[in-house]
Amino acid sequence: MFRFFEEAKRKAILVSFNSMRRLGKTPAPKTVVWECTLACNMQCVHCGAYSNKKFKELSTEKMFFLLDELSSYGVERFAVTGGEPLLRKDTLDILARAKKIGFSTGLSTNGFFVSDENARKIADSVDSVQVSIDGIGRTHDLLRRKSGSFIKAANALRVLKKHNCKQVCMTSIISPLNLDELNGLYDLARQNADLWRIGTVMPIGRASKNNELILSREQLTKLLKFIAETPSDFLVLLGENLGYLGKLDSLVHKRDFFFCGAGILSCCIGIDGKVRGCPELPSTSEFIEGDLAKDSFADIWENGFRDYRNEAFSKIPDDCISCSDLDLCRGGCQVMRLRNLHCTKKRLGLE
Ligand code: SF4
Ligand code: SF4
Secondary structure (H helix, E strand, O other): OHHHHHHHHHHHHHHHHHHHHHOOOOOOOOEEEEEOOOOOOOOOOOOOOOOOOOOOOOOHHHHHHHHHHHHHHOOOEEEEEOOOHHHOOOHHHHHHHHHHHOOEEEEEEOOOOOOHHHHHHHHHHOOEEEEEOOOOOHHHHHHHOOOOHHHHHHHHHHHHHHOOOOEEEEEEEEOOOOHHHHHHHHHHHHHHOOEEEEEEOOOOHHHHHOHHHOOOHHHHHHHHHHHHHOOOOOEEEEOHHHOOOHHHHHHHOOOOOOOOOEOOOEEEEOOOOEEEOOOOOOOOHHHEEEEOOOOOHHHHHHHOOOHHHOOOOOOOOHHHOOOOOHHHHOOOOHHHHOOOOOOHHHHHOOO
């Protein structure tokens, strides 16, 4: 019975989306994520981007124009990611404008530039701030290749709470290099944030060259067991890139369920104005659905993303076609597919 409801929830999202499309009313994405810069003051070993200052970025004026376009199209949430978004001088002005127009707003930051001085403005303009912390003290500094970064990030959590930011989320990428610090990270998040979101390394960008960052079967089992056993009075979420977890799924995803919303509920505007399913998907022709320099957002959303919306699963990996969990999983995370890491059930030996 439980499984029936799980399948029904996922199917309902896709079926209602496609029914509306057939009636000529493509539902707007709930969330648009803007990759505002690839510049970064850190050099994290697990970074999914190659942070680089050479790319041309969308201007403030273009973003103000786009915010109006997204708002009138019906987008509800506007979130900013990077690189490090606070390296752009206009990021908070753009978020303030988004908030004023009526978006629910989000910001992902490494916390280095959050201070007592700007925390008030951040709290006023951003509904949910994600601060990345990957280890306690020296571990964090080593993974981020930036000394002093742990102190700054932990302080960012505190000053954002002090200034009553609506939601402060600590985010951590777990790899074999920090797996032993789960307890310390949990305590830090619990004391200083409203929730903790855990992800694992994506095989893209700088991290694509670091095989030692991928968790082994035993390590992945340890991580999922840890999450499953956390008390229910503090929210611990697992990022979606691990996909469907087989019989562990309901234990780990206690308050949500795996569903990749790319191309259905969300999309990403890249630094150059090209639109793709999510920030983690590489900005290569295979994943680009349109270019805001040539087309409106509505045109791109309504005419692109065909493979994401296919109820017949035409683009899923061959090994998924006969899988009994296909309706629940839909082939896992597309980014993880790039290195054949998409089947967490297989990685855990749960087939
Ligand atoms: S085989 Fe494919 S559809 Fe089945 S659980 Fe693994 S990734 Fe998901
Ligand atoms: S492609 Fe992967 S990382 Fe991107 S939204 Fe889907 S599950 Fe998440």
